[in-house]
Amino acid sequence: MGIRSNLSRPLARFIANQESRWIEDPVEFQKKWLSKLVKTAIPTQFGADHRFAEVRTYDDFRQAVPIRDYEGLKPYIERIKKGEEHVLWPGRPLYFAKTSGTTSGTKYIPISGDSISNHIDSARNAILSYINQTGKSGFLDKGLIFLSGSPVLTETSGIKTGRLSGISNHHVPAYLRSNQLPSYETNCIEDWETKLEKIIDETLHQEMGLISGIPPWMQMYFDRIIQRTGRPIKDVFPDFSLLIYGGVNFEPYRARLFESIGKPVDSIETYPASEGFIAYQDSQEDEGLLLLLNTGIFFEFIPLDSYFSDNPQRLRLQEVETGKSYALVINNNAGLWGYSIGDTVKFVSTNPYRIVVSGRVKHFISAFGEHVIGDEVEKALKHAMERHPETVVTEFTVAPMVTPAEGLPYHEWLIDFARPPKDPEKFRDDLDAAMTRLNIYYDDLITGNILRKLVITPLRENAFVDYMRSEGKLGGQNKVPRLSNDRVIAEKLAQWKKTD
Numbered sequence: 001m002g003i004r005s006n007l008s009r010p011l012a013r014f015i016a017n018q019e020s021r022w023i024e025d026p027v028e029f030q031k032k033w034l035s036k037l038v039k040t041a042i043p044t045q046f047g048a049d050h051r052f053a054e055v056r057t058y059d060d061f062r063q064a065v066p067i068r069d070y071e072g073l074k075p076y077i078e079r080i081k082k083g084e085e086h087v088l089w090p091g092r093p094l095y096f097a098k099t100s101g102t103t104s105g106t107k108y109i110p111i112s113g114d115s116i117s118n119h120i121d122s123a124r125n126a127i128l129s130y131i132n133q134t135g136k137s138g139f140l141d142k143g144l145i146f147l148s149g150s151p152v153l154t155e156t157s158g159i160k161t162g163r164l165s166g167i168s169n170h171h172v173p174a175y176l177r178s179n180q181l182p183s184y185e186t187n188c189i190e191d192w193e194t195k196l197e198k199i200i201d202e203t204l205h206q207e208m209g210l211i212s213g214i215p216p217w218m219q220m221y222f223d224r225i226i227q228r229t230g231r232p233i234k235d236v237f238p239d240f241s242l243l244i245y246g247g248v249n250f251e252p253y254r255a256r257l258f259e260s261i262g263k264p265v266d267s268i269e270t271y272p273a274s275e276g277f278i279a280y281q282d283s284q285e286d287e288g289l290l291l292l293l294n295t296g297i298f299f300e301f302i303p304l305d306s307y308f309s310d311n312p313q314r315l316r317l318q319e320v321e322t323g324k325s326y327a328l329v330i331n332n333n334a335g336l337w338g339y340s341i342g343d344t345v346k347f348v349s350t351n352p353y354r355i356v357v358s359g360r361v362k363h364f365i366s367a368f369g370e371h372v373i374g375d376e377v378e379k380a381l382k383h384a385m386e387r388h389p390e391t392v393v394t395e396f397t398v399a400p401m402v403t404p405a406e407g408l409p410y411h412e413w414l415i416d417f418a419r420p421p422k423d424p425e426k427f428r429d430d431l432d433a434a435m436t437r438l439n440i441y442y443d444d445l446i447t448g449n450i451l452r453k454l455v456i457t458p459l460r461e462n463a464f465v466d467y468m469r470s471e472g473k474l475g476g477q478n479k480v481p482r483l484s485n486d487r488v489i490a491e492k493l494a495q496w497k498k499t500d
Contacts, residue, residue, distance in 0.1 A: 002138075004140040004141055004175060004176075005137035005138050005139075006137075008128065008137045008140055009131060009132075009135075009137055011128060012129070012132035015125055015129070015132070016128070016129065019125065019129070019294075022293055023290075023293075023352050026293045026352070026353055027316075027317055027318045029293050029294045030293055030299065030316070031058075033293075033294070033296065033298045034058065034298040034331070037298055037331055037332070037333060038052050038055050038061060039052075040090065041088075041089060041335065043086060044089060044335070045079070045084075045086060045088075046337060050064045050065050050337070051064050052064070058316060062314055065331070065337050065338040066338055067302070067312060067314070067329060067338045067340055068337070068338050068340065069342065070107050070339075073088075073336065076088050076335075077108055080093065080157075080159075081108060081157055081159075083158070087335070088110060088334070088335025089110070089112050089333065089334055091112070091113070092158075092159060093159055093334065093335075094159075095111040095116070095159065095160050095162070095167050096108040096109065096110060096156055096159050096160070096162075097109040097110075097164040097167060098161050099163070099164070099274045107274070108156065109164075109274040109275055109334075109336075111167065111334050112335065114333040114334070115276070115296055115333045115334035116171070117295070117296070118276050118292075118295040118332070119167075119171075119272065120168065120171045121295070122277035122280065122292055122295055123277065124173070125280070126244070126270050126280035126281070126282075127244075127268070129280070130266070130281075130284070134266065136241070136242075136266070138209065138241070139241050140176075140179075140209065140210075141209070142179065142206075142207045142208055142209025142239050143203065143206040143208040143209060143210075144181065144210045144212075145181050145182070145199070145208055145210065145211045145212065145213075146165075146182075147211075147213030147214075147218060147221060148163075148165035148168070148169060149162075149163035149164075149165040149166045149475075150162070150166050150187060150189070150190055151167075151169035151170060151188060152166065152188050153167070153170075164272070164274045166187075169184075169187065181199070181202055181203050181206065181208075182195075182198065182202050182203065186198040186199060186202060192474040193469075193474065195475065196224060196475070197224070199221065200221070200224055200225055200228065204228070204229070204236065206237075207237070208240050209240060209241055209242065210240075210241075210242045210244065211237075211240060211242075211243055211244070212243075212245070213244075214245060214246065214479065215245050215257060216253065216464070216479060218243075218245065218257065219253060219256060219257055219394070220465065222257070222260040222261070223260065226260060232260065232262030233261040234261055234262035234263040235262070240265060242265060242266050242268065243257075243265050243266070243267040245268075245270070246270035246272055247479060248479050249357065249374070249482075250267075250269060251378055251382050252378060252381060252393055252396065255392050255393075256393070256418050259392065267281075268280065270289075271355075273341055275330055275339060275341045276295070276297050276330055276334075276336075278291065278292065278297075278330075279291045279292055279354075279355055280292070287348045287349075287354070288347075288355055288356050290352060290353070291353045291355050293317070293353065296332055297331065299317060299328070299331075300314050300316065300330075301314070301315045301317075301319075301320050301326035301327070301329065302314055302315070302327040302329060302340075303324060303325075303326060303327075304325040304326060304327060304344055304361075304373075307327045312327075314329070317353065320347050320350065320353075321347065322346070322348060323346060323347070324347070325344045325346055325359070325373065326344060326345055326346070326347075327340055327342075327343075327344055327361050328340070328344065328345050329341075340361065342360055342361050343357055343360060343361070344357070344358045344359045344373065344374075345358055346358045346375065356375075358375035359373040359374030359375050359483070360374060360481065363481045363482060363483045363484070364485060365398060365399070365400050365411060365483050365484070366485060367402050367409070367485060368400075368409070368445050368450055369445075370439060370441040370442045370445055370451075371439075371441060372398075372411070372435070372483065374482040376435065376438040376439050377413075377435070377482055377483060378482065379434070379438055380431055380434035380435045381396065381431065381434075383431075384430045384431040387427075388422070388423070388427050388430070390419060390421065391417065391419060391420065391421040391427065392417065392419040393415055394416040394464070395415075395416045395463075396414060396415040396416065396482070397413075397414050397464075397481060397482060397483070397484065397489060397490070397493070398412065398413050398414070398482065398483050399412050399414070399484045399486070399487050399489065399490035400412070400485065400486075400487070401487070407452060408451060408452040409451055409452070410453065410454055411451070411454045411455070412455050412457055413454055413455070413456045413457065414457045414459055414463075414490060415456055415457070415458060415459060416458075416459045416461065416463045416464055417458055418461075424456065427456070428453065428454065428456050429453070431456070432446070432453045432454045435454065457497060458497070459493060459497060459498055460496045460498050460499075464493075466496055467480070467489075467493055467496065468480065470492070
């Protein structure tokens with residue numbers, strides 16, 4: 001055992017003891033955070049506009065602060081971008097995390113000197129939690145690959161601005177930098193495919209212990225290595241033992257990723273967002289991710305069926321129920337107030353509070369009132385693949401076909417199969433049957449002959465990579481939505497339909 005792995009164990013125990021305090025009393029810690037956030041922001045422009053000096057209770061806060069998305073908060077952020085201070089949070093942000101929105105264009109998410117620890121410490125604690133639970137720490141003495149965006153930062157009125165992963169790169173602890181890969185110079189390359197080849201050049205002959213990134217880009221990294229060497233990842237990196245991922249649901253990628261690796265390895269799922277590090281997997285046995293309730297965020301939850309109403313229902317932590325989908329709302333120590341980040345979550349446990357990400361608020365299909373969400377299509381595909389174990393899916397998306405040339409409307413599943421099912425019709429039937437079980441509205445539409453069974457459109461190999469390249473979104477944290485309520489993405493993917 002090396003010095004890093006040896007020193008990590010007592011640190012892991014120390015952090016686990018610290019974390020246990022709020023895990024055992026989560027509601028009280030959330031109450032304290034709401035009070036602290038509001039009091040700190042009283043002297044800000046937002047605090048004055050929303051009467052923070054008069055807020056005493058959660059009900060006061062709920063009445064004073066409406067739910068907003070980025071567009072709703074944008075006027076305040078624009079003032080910060082122009083150089084104003086004390087707008088959403090005292091002083092000025094330390095960073096802007098720059099991210100692309102589907103409806104808002106480029107978004108500038110403030111990260112303050114107070115909130116940066118949420119991002120950095122939470123990522124560290126995810127690894128330390130794993131070490132404390134499993135006793136495994138040897139991977140820290142090997143190479144650590146972080147597939148991320150460029151760390152190059154620009155400035156917006158003196159505020160450093162860049163991708164969240166690039167910002168985080170500047171805060172990697174010094175004791176890990178010596179075995180962190182890729183190099184800073186390679187990480188700065190903007191073109192993903194050029195960058196990927198350089199990453200492989202730098203890592204191919206290293207002793208790698210940990211690989212981290214979002215699943216589709218890790219798969220691309222693995223594919224290119226296998227193409228170069230003709231060997232599975234386990235033979236290229238025999239010491240590789242820990243996979244860290246986030247950004248998308250892992251299940252659709254699991255089979256192919258582990259087939260590429262060629263052996264079982266432990267994994268840690270994380271839930272980082274530009275707005276805050278929300279949760280991480282704290283157990284190798286229990287389902288879900290531990291919701292982080294003591295890192296500067298006060299959470300609210302909106303039942304999904306209430307989200308688009310004029311007066312959506314807002315719940316505190318102690319009011320949620322397991323098994324229900326909620327839109328996630330955060331209030332944090334960077335000045336995001338009543339901020340809907342666009343994700344939906346389900347609680348799988350309330351002791352402790354653990355969640356799974358169930359989809360996106362705006363990524364759904366409801367062309368006929370069915371309101372199919374991401375969690376449902378992913379579960380349906382997983383079920384069909386279990387019934388047809390020879391099948392491996394690389395990537396997929398679903399869109400409605402409202403006005404087909406003939407016959408009833410349907411849901412079109414555009415799928416890149418790494419290995420197609422032996423019986424495509426039976427696979428389609430099993431997939432459709434799973435959807436009818438998971439969504440009663442979809443079942444009613446099928447039964448009532450409003451929709452016909454779903455249609456699977458196989459795509460050529462690497463269709464989604466080619467599509468992302470054509471959109472200038474290859475690499476980084478970009479991903480294709482699982483669901484669209486229109487056919488914009490589906491029509492663009494049509495050029496990569498499989499013809500044989």
